[in-house]
Amino acid sequence: MLELRTLPAACAQRRSDAACTSCGARAFSVCGRLGDEDLAKLDSIAEHTALKAGEGLIRQGDPAGHVFNITSGSVRVYKLLPDGRRQITGFLFAGDFVGLATGEDYAFSAEAIEDATLCRFRKSDYRALIRQAPALESALLERATHELAAAQNQMLLLGRKTALERVASFLLNLPEDPVRPASDGLVRLPMTRAEIADYLGLTIETVSRVFSRLKTTGVIRLVSLHELRIEQPDRLAALAEGEG
Amino acid sequence: MLELRTLPAACAQRRSDAACTSCGARAFSVCGRLGDEDLAKLDSIAEHTALKAGEGLIRQGDPAGHVFNITSGSVRVYKLLPDGRRQITGFLFAGDFVGLATGEDYAFSAEAIEDATLCRFRKSDYRALIRQAPALESALLERATHELAAAQNQMLLLGRKTALERVASFLLNLPEDPVRPASDGLVRLPMTRAEIADYLGLTIETVSRVFSRLKTTGVIRLVSLHELRIEQPDRLAALAEGEG
DNA sequence: CGGGCACTTGAAGTCGATCAAAGTGTGTGG
DNA sequence: CCACACACTTTGATCGACTTCAAGTGCCCG
Known part of the structure; x- marks a missing residue:
C-alpha cells in the first residue's frame, strides 16, 4: 500500500513558515490533487525501503536511477568539496521527494539522519507514469517552484545573515x-x-x-x-x- | 514575432559549465521541444517590453501577475533584508525565464542590469496555455530542476567556499x-x-x-x-x- | 578638460573559525 | 543495574579572513 495517500494530514501540520502557508504544504500539492487511479498507478511502481540512521540513499556521482519519496524519518542532502568541506542543502522529512533535480548523475548525496522509510521509484517507470498522469507533472512543477523559492531564501541566509x-x-x-x-x-x-x-x-x-x-x-x-x-x-x- | 524560436542557437553557446552540457541549454529545453502550434500559441499571448538599465520588472511583495522571458540584455534577481543587505540570487540572460517560482506575491525583485528586452506573459493566460500544451510544462519542469541544481551549487559556494x-x-x-x-x-x-x-x-x-x-x-x-x-x-x- | 562615479588599494577592526579542554549524555557490556 | 567508553556538546582563548573605514586612482561622459 502506498503511503503517499496518507501524507496530506502530516504535511498540513509540519510547515509553519509563511512562504508555505499559501500552498498548503509541499507534499500535499503532489498527493492532494491526484485521483484514485493516479495513486494506484504510483502504487504499482513503488518499492518500499527502510534505512537505518546514517545509511545513504543517494551518492554524489552515481547514475541517477531512482526517485524517492520519504514516508518517515528524516534525511540530509548535501554536497562536498574535494577537501571534505560539506554543505547540507536541505533536510527532508515525511512527504518530501528526493532525486527529482538531477541530470544523468546525482549531483548530491543523501543519507538518513535517523531511521527512515521511503518509497523508491525507478526513474524510467516514473517518467512513463508522468506521461500518463499529467496532473502529477504539474504538481511536481509547483513543488519544484517552491523549493526554488526556499533555495533563494537559503542563499540570502548564507550570503548575508x-x-x-x-x-x-x-x-x-x-x-x-x-x-x-x-x-x-x-x-x-x-x-x-x-x-x-x-x-x-x-x-x-x-x-x-x-x-x-x-x-x-x-x-x-x-x-x-x-x-x-x-x-x-x-x-x-x-x-x-x-x-x- | 516571438523571439523564443531564435533562442536555441544563443543558448547552445552560452553555457560552458559541465552541469548544463547534458541538457544542452536551459532555454533550449523549453523551445527546442515545442512544435510550431505551441510556439504560435505562446506568441499569441506574448507582450514585448524594453527596459533601460536599472529599471525594474519585478518588485518583491507585489502580486505575481506575470511571467517573463528575457530576449536580450541581462537582469539581476535579488532579495533584501529590512536593513538593506542584498543577496543577488541570480543573473539572467537571453533565454532565461523570470517569475515562474512564485506564489501569490513575488518573493524577490528583478531589475535590468543593462538595457534589455523581454516577452511578458500574463500569468493567467500562461497557465491556461500550459493546460493546452503539456510539452511546455514538462520542459519547464526540466528547467526548474536545473535551476534547483544550480541553486545547490550556489549554496555550497556561499556556505563553504x-x-x-x-x-x-x-x-x-x-x-x-x-x-x-x-x-x-x-x-x-x-x-x-x-x-x-x-x-x-x-x-x-x-x-x-x-x-x-x-x-x-x-x-x-x-x-x-x-x-x-x-x-x-x-x-x-x-x-x-x-x-x- | 573636468566632474563624478566606480574601482582599487591600504590600514584597522570584528565576527566567526580554530585550537583546546572540560562537561554531558548515551549506549554497551560486565 | 551500574560503570565505563565514546561521541557529541559546551565553553574558553587565540587567530585569521573578510569587513569596515579611508584614501587614492582611473575611466567615462558631458
Missing part, C-alpha cells in the same frame, strides 16, 4: 513536531549540531554558542539536546531578519 | 560572450563589482582584491572593467574547488 540570524531563521523554518502538534513552539531537532552547522555555513562551536545565547536571553528553552521550545516566537522572528 | 574560490567559481559559470563565441576565454561582465559582491556574499573590496590577485598571478587578464579573459582555465577551475 549573521550567525545569530541564521540560527534564528533555521529554528523558525523547522517543521513542528507532527506527533504533538498541539504543543506549540516545540521543535524536534533530529540532526546533530554538526549537521546544523553544515546547513547554515557555520561551525559546531558557533552554533552551540548561539543556542546558548538564545537560551540565556529566554528566547528558546532546550528541553533536551534534540528538542527545544520556542518561548518567544516574535523575538526569534525579529532576530531572523536582523531586527533584533 | 573562500573568497578566492567564490570568485573563481563565478567566473567559470559566467556565459561566454555570445557575440564573439570564437574568442575563447573572453568573458563579459555586464554587472558592477557591487553586484558581483552581492551575488557572492562578499564586499566590493574583497571582490576587487581577488580580481587583482588573479590578475597578478596570471590566471586572468582584465581587458577592460567589464570584460576579461581567462588565461589559465585549468588553474581557475582548480582554485574554484579549493585545489589551488
Whole structure:
C-alpha cells in the first residue's frame, strides 16, 4: 500500500513558515490533487525501503536511477568539496521527494539522519507514469517552484545573515513536531549540531554558542539536546531578519 | 514575432559549465521541444517590453501577475533584508525565464542590469496555455530542476567556499560572450563589482582584491572593467574547488 | 578638460573559525 | 543495574579572513 495517500494530514501540520502557508504544504500539492487511479498507478511502481540512521540513499556521482519519496524519518542532502568541506542543502522529512533535480548523475548525496522509510521509484517507470498522469507533472512543477523559492531564501541566509540570524531563521523554518502538534513552539531537532552547522555555513562551536545565547536571553528553552521550545516566537522572528 | 524560436542557437553557446552540457541549454529545453502550434500559441499571448538599465520588472511583495522571458540584455534577481543587505540570487540572460517560482506575491525583485528586452506573459493566460500544451510544462519542469541544481551549487559556494574560490567559481559559470563565441576565454561582465559582491556574499573590496590577485598571478587578464579573459582555465577551475 | 562615479588599494577592526579542554549524555557490556 | 567508553556538546582563548573605514586612482561622459 502506498503511503503517499496518507501524507496530506502530516504535511498540513509540519510547515509553519509563511512562504508555505499559501500552498498548503509541499507534499500535499503532489498527493492532494491526484485521483484514485493516479495513486494506484504510483502504487504499482513503488518499492518500499527502510534505512537505518546514517545509511545513504543517494551518492554524489552515481547514475541517477531512482526517485524517492520519504514516508518517515528524516534525511540530509548535501554536497562536498574535494577537501571534505560539506554543505547540507536541505533536510527532508515525511512527504518530501528526493532525486527529482538531477541530470544523468546525482549531483548530491543523501543519507538518513535517523531511521527512515521511503518509497523508491525507478526513474524510467516514473517518467512513463508522468506521461500518463499529467496532473502529477504539474504538481511536481509547483513543488519544484517552491523549493526554488526556499533555495533563494537559503542563499540570502548564507550570503548575508549573521550567525545569530541564521540560527534564528533555521529554528523558525523547522517543521513542528507532527506527533504533538498541539504543543506549540516545540521543535524536534533530529540532526546533530554538526549537521546544523553544515546547513547554515557555520561551525559546531558557533552554533552551540548561539543556542546558548538564545537560551540565556529566554528566547528558546532546550528541553533536551534534540528538542527545544520556542518561548518567544516574535523575538526569534525579529532576530531572523536582523531586527533584533 | 516571438523571439523564443531564435533562442536555441544563443543558448547552445552560452553555457560552458559541465552541469548544463547534458541538457544542452536551459532555454533550449523549453523551445527546442515545442512544435510550431505551441510556439504560435505562446506568441499569441506574448507582450514585448524594453527596459533601460536599472529599471525594474519585478518588485518583491507585489502580486505575481506575470511571467517573463528575457530576449536580450541581462537582469539581476535579488532579495533584501529590512536593513538593506542584498543577496543577488541570480543573473539572467537571453533565454532565461523570470517569475515562474512564485506564489501569490513575488518573493524577490528583478531589475535590468543593462538595457534589455523581454516577452511578458500574463500569468493567467500562461497557465491556461500550459493546460493546452503539456510539452511546455514538462520542459519547464526540466528547467526548474536545473535551476534547483544550480541553486545547490550556489549554496555550497556561499556556505563553504573562500573568497578566492567564490570568485573563481563565478567566473567559470559566467556565459561566454555570445557575440564573439570564437574568442575563447573572453568573458563579459555586464554587472558592477557591487553586484558581483552581492551575488557572492562578499564586499566590493574583497571582490576587487581577488580580481587583482588573479590578475597578478596570471590566471586572468582584465581587458577592460567589464570584460576579461581567462588565461589559465585549468588553474581557475582548480582554485574554484579549493585545489589551488 | 573636468566632474563624478566606480574601482582599487591600504590600514584597522570584528565576527566567526580554530585550537583546546572540560562537561554531558548515551549506549554497551560486565 | 551500574560503570565505563565514546561521541557529541559546551565553553574558553587565540587567530585569521573578510569587513569596515579611508584614501587614492582611473575611466567615462558631458
